[in-house]
Amino acid sequence: MSRIFSISPKRGVGYDVPLHLKLGTEFLVLLISLMAFLSILAATGIVGLGHITKAWTSGLENSITIEIPAANVSEDEVQSLLQGLLKIEGVQKAQRLGQKDMEKLLSPWLGNVSSLWEDLPIPALITVTISERNAQITSKIAVTTRKISPNATVDAHDAWLSDLLKLANGLRLVSLGVFCLIMLVTATVVAGAVRSRMAIHHRELELLHIMGASDSYITNQFVRYILVQSLKGVSFGILIGLATLGLLSLISRNNPGTLPEMTLSGAEWSLFVAVPLLLAIMAVMAARITALRVLREMP
Amino acid sequence: MSRIFSISPKRGVGYDVPLHLKLGTEFLVLLISLMAFLSILAATGIVGLGHITKAWTSGLENSITIEIPAANVSEDEVQSLLQGLLKIEGVQKAQRLGQKDMEKLLSPWLGNVSSLWEDLPIPALITVTISERNAQITSKIAVTTRKISPNATVDAHDAWLSDLLKLANGLRLVSLGVFCLIMLVTATVVAGAVRSRMAIHHRELELLHIMGASDSYITNQFVRYILVQSLKGVSFGILIGLATLGLLSLISRNNPGTLPEMTLSGAEWSLFVAVPLLLAIMAVMAARITALRVLREMP
Amino acid sequence: MIKFEHVGLRYGIGPEVLSDITFTLTSGSFHFLCGPSGAGKTSLMSLLYLGRRPTRGTIQAFGQNTNLLSRTDLAALRQNIGVIFQDFRLLPHMSAFDNVALPLRINGMNEKKTKAHVEELLDWVGLGDCMHRLPPTMSGGQQQRIAVARAVIANPKLLLADEPTGNLDDEIGMKLMGLFEQLNKMGTTIVIATHSLQILDSLPHSRLILENGQLHIFNPSTSSTTIKENVDV
Amino acid sequence: MIKFEHVGLRYGIGPEVLSDITFTLTSGSFHFLCGPSGAGKTSLMSLLYLGRRPTRGTIQAFGQNTNLLSRTDLAALRQNIGVIFQDFRLLPHMSAFDNVALPLRINGMNEKKTKAHVEELLDWVGLGDCMHRLPPTMSGGQQQRIAVARAVIANPKLLLADEPTGNLDDEIGMKLMGLFEQLNKMGTTIVIATHSLQILDSLPHSRLILENGQLHIFNPSTSSTTIKENVDV
Numbered sequence A, B: 001m002s003r004i005f006s007i008s009p010k011r012g013v014g015y016d017v018p019l020h021l022k023l024g025t026e027f028l029v030l031l032i033s034l035m036a037f038l039s040i041l042a043a044t045g046i047v048g049l050g051h052i053t054k055a056w057t058s059g060l061e062n063s064i065t066i067e068i069p070a071a072n073v074s075e076d077e078v079q080s081l082l083q084g085l086l087k088i089e090g091v092q093k094a095q096r097l098g099q100k101d102m103e104k105l106l107s108p109w110l111g112n113v114s115s116l117w118e119d120l121p122i123p124a125l126i127t128v129t130i131s132e133r134n135a136q137i138t139s140k141i142a143v144t145t146r147k148i149s150p151n152a153t154v155d156a157h158d159a160w161l162s163d164l165l166k167l168a169n170g171l172r173l174v175s176l177g178v179f180c181l182i183m184l185v186t187a188t189v190v191a192g193a194v195r196s197r198m199a200i201h202h203r204e205l206e207l208l209h210i211m212g213a214s215d216s217y218i219t220n221q222f223v224r225y226i227l228v229q230s231l232k233g234v235s236f237g238i239l240i241g242l243a244t245l246g247l248l249s250l251i252s253r254n255n256p257g258t259l260p261e262m263t264l265s266g267a268e269w270s271l272f273v274a275v276p277l278l279l280a281i282m283a284v285m286a287a288r289i290t291a292l293r294v295l296r297e298m299p
Numbered sequence C, D: 001m002i003k004f005e006h007v008g009l010r011y012g013i014g015p016e017v018l019s020d021i022t023f024t025l026t027s028g029s030f031h032f033l034c035g036p037s038g039a040g041k042t043s044l045m046s047l048l049y050l051g052r053r054p055t056r057g058t059i060q061a062f063g064q065n066t067n068l069l070s071r072t073d074l075a076a077l078r079q080n081i082g083v084i085f086q087d088f089r090l091l092p093h094m095s096a097f098d099n100v101a102l103p104l105r106i107n108g109m110n111e112k113k114t115k116a117h118v119e120e121l122l123d124w125v126g127l128g129d130c131m132h133r134l135p136p137t138m139s140g141g142q143q144q145r146i147a148v149a150r151a152v153i154a155n156p157k158l159l160l161a162d163e164p165t166g167n168l169d170d171e172i173g174m175k176l177m178g179l180f181e182q183l184n185k186m187g188t189t190i191v192i193a194t195h196s197l198q199i200l201d202s203l204p205h206s207r208l209i210l211e212n213g214q215l216h217i218f219n220p221s222t223s224s225t226t227i228k229e230n231v232d233v
């Protein structure tokens, strides 16, 4: 009889409370690994999204394009406009796009037909680089342009750029929310697990308490247990995270263009360790606070 | 002290072994609801796929189309071909598609331009309805057609029809495999849960055993526990399943054409009850067999 | 009623705790089981209540060779045996009432009759007003009385008690011994493991003495000297 | 050493199990605690080992008012108290060795010294060769001896024992009483709850008698009649 149910007496495991013999430990590990995986996803989402928006907006953010329609292009007008723009405080550069630049811009639309170039009515494009984007500068530029070249249109990239940034930042905020939610859920679940384990083992706890074990002695047992389970779970989570990333990069290599490319810098790779570690720390803190709170109700 | 950890003495719950006080019960319920949900998905997949293939192949399965190219159409030839085809045993109908039918078939491609009709070189299409598709009939039809109208082509829909059916049946087989796997996993998890609960409560079991409780008395405690948890889990699973279906039908109503339409008949709706019930029965059987096997090792 | 033939018991690969024990308990007899701590009293008890199989020898219970019985038949036999454990073994999540009712429920008695029986008995042991409390909230003696009530509720043919008075004061202890005597007069076979000299001296029943894995029998009513023999009672 | 002043205790909304108890345990004294089953002996013990707070009155322990101490200070005080529980309360998943070592580990003694101490004591109680077994595989008396060893290992200033000889035969029981006497001579204050008349009669220590929630004191060395008074010892 006792052979079937035998439980080997190992001091090595070293819990005064037989936490390691309990069911639910596997579930706890599973849950924490899931949470670690999700938190990694959320964190890389936050960082990766930052990269993508940066790539989209780089060079655009601090530049304004002025177009003088093909019919109205006069070399003098362009030159005086350039002069006028450069006088504005905050404008760093004002440059007419040369033929090469124009070709590059247009070739996707017109094909590489530089022979046709001279026959086409080409608008003049001026790129203005500003030190910092603010309403004052953009309005000054608009006023100057209207004065010198009334037909020109000023494209401050304002509307779509801000829309894009709003979207991206919204998404990052959502990711951050998810991240915090994961931390909160983990802490809650761990606290619940500790609380019910303490209820189940209250006879043992009472005994340790009567023997003069301080609150921290008892708490440490639970903290150690949760720490070990968290580290196990978190390791699984990291593995799943890496596997997912590998799979995604494999897909995007084989089908270029379907997925936005997301490369992480060296420092950002540390997210794969830092985020799960943060999770484990949250779990341990939750365990500690819960255990102390329950113990405080003992006489 | 005992107030904090107080466990109310309810006979109502009625387990001699304090199963209901254990951790891991929520996890068991969660797992079973997940499994119930997945098994519903798999089962509706099997049935729904059947519907879709039937819809695709209906009318095609027992019909063969013969086309006489526009250049070669002669009314006499068509009539004698029809006569010849009707003589073949197993052919139920052989009909030339009239102008209306052709218009209907062609209008998506040509627009509703019945005024142009007479100017167009229209091929003759003959639909042959057979009682049963087999190689003998199709070859007889092919021979007859070649004899009477050598330029005609016979489209038995064989190739793509069989490909489609192969695919659909493959998918159904996969669904069936998934279904069986779910049952197996559920049974295994339940068996494991029962086994470890029996190990934890072996003192209580031993006591009941010594008091003369028969194996079935003790087993029933575990069976009842698993039954209750399974029914809880399965109910959740059904709810999630219905919610998913509702969501899908909402999406497909708002975006017609994106999802294949899948309507279930009244009898098939019973899958939503029958499949989870089967799952619960599997769980209970696994519990029963495991408990009996463990008990058999007692003296 | 119970017949041991060359019975031996060892735990795992340890030494034999009981070796070559042969004796017979006749129906309606009353025995004390004595011996120093660790002599094997509880082990012998566990063989008597069919909670363990001997590692050698045969045990006949109620006229049947237990080695040859099916599990169902063994369970039925066990229903005729009441046991008071040394460590009580009350179910801590169940009220005193439910603990005592357990054997009746296992025997399949209806709930109404069960209630009447249990309440009567709990009143008798002086726990009538705390029958809905959980064992962990009761005193050691109260728990022991619940254990006694649970053992006798189903009118067992054989009653085994392992130190039943260890936590009871003399008054309740003697009252309990009176209950045992009374049950014995009504035909119940009784075996009590005890080291209480007071109890041993006050009652003239035969003593089974365990020492070094051997069983010796001493019968104070036929002989006042401590003759130890290894024969049947 | 320990001073109760108008102490009362009730469980939940029940009646007062102990009411208005006032007494002093002087350092180095030896007391028996007697009273019928359910009188409140175990409850009084739980107040003595600071495992429960009284519902009224104050308890002074080691010169300090326990009502005013911080949790950390209380834990430190408890390390000076050894307890032998009526139901042993061994940790079933830990070997006998680890059970006995627990108080030393809690006190923060290093592992090597702990090992030497524990092995010596287990040898003394006769369990030297089964110290790596789990409590559930040991006999009732063996478990009780582990409980005793665990209570005395850390050299407590106050030793409380609740029926420490209930499962022991007379020889070991008397040896255990000898140990208690010896510890008492070395300065340990001792309180033993028991109903064993044999023990009570053999030793001339003062008796605390609980009855109906009241504590009476009887001192056999100064008076042979059973004078019950409700005054300090």
Ligand SMILES: Nc1ncnc2c1ncn2[C@@H]1O[C@H](COP(=O)(O)OP(=O)(O)OP(=O)(O)O)[C@@H](O)[C@H]1O
Binding pocket: B002, C130, C136, C137, C138, C139, C140, C141, C142, C167, D011, D014, D017, D035, D036, D037, D038, D039, D040, D041, D042, D043, D044, D086
């Ligand atoms: N945790 C508890 N909750 C509620 N009531 C309790 C609790 N513990 C003890 N009691 C009650 O308090 C009373 C005194 O119990 P206590 O255990 O102190 O008695 P005792 O003198 O030790 O008896 P015994 O000799 O039987 O061990 C009893 O009536 C008991 O039912």
Ligand SMILES: Nc1ncnc2c1ncn2[C@@H]1O[C@H](COP(=O)(O)OP(=O)(O)OP(=O)(O)O)[C@@H](O)[C@H]1O
Binding pocket: A002, C011, C014, C017, C035, C036, C037, C038, C039, C040, C041, C042, C043, C044, C086, D130, D136, D137, D138, D139, D140, D141, D142, D167
């Ligand atoms: N489950 C077990 N596994 C291994 N050894 C055991 C087990 N139970 C008892 N023993 C050993 O068998 C021997 C006899 O134990 P038993 O409990 O029968 O003694 P006992 O006569 O009841 O003693 P006590 O008077 O102390 O209760 C002891 O040495 C004990 O350590």
Ligand SMILES: [Mg+2]
Binding pocket: C041, C042, C043, C086, C162, D139, D140, D141
């Ligand atoms: Mg014993």
Ligand SMILES: [Mg+2]
Binding pocket: C139, C140, C141, D041, D042, D043, D086, D162
């Ligand atoms: Mg007590």
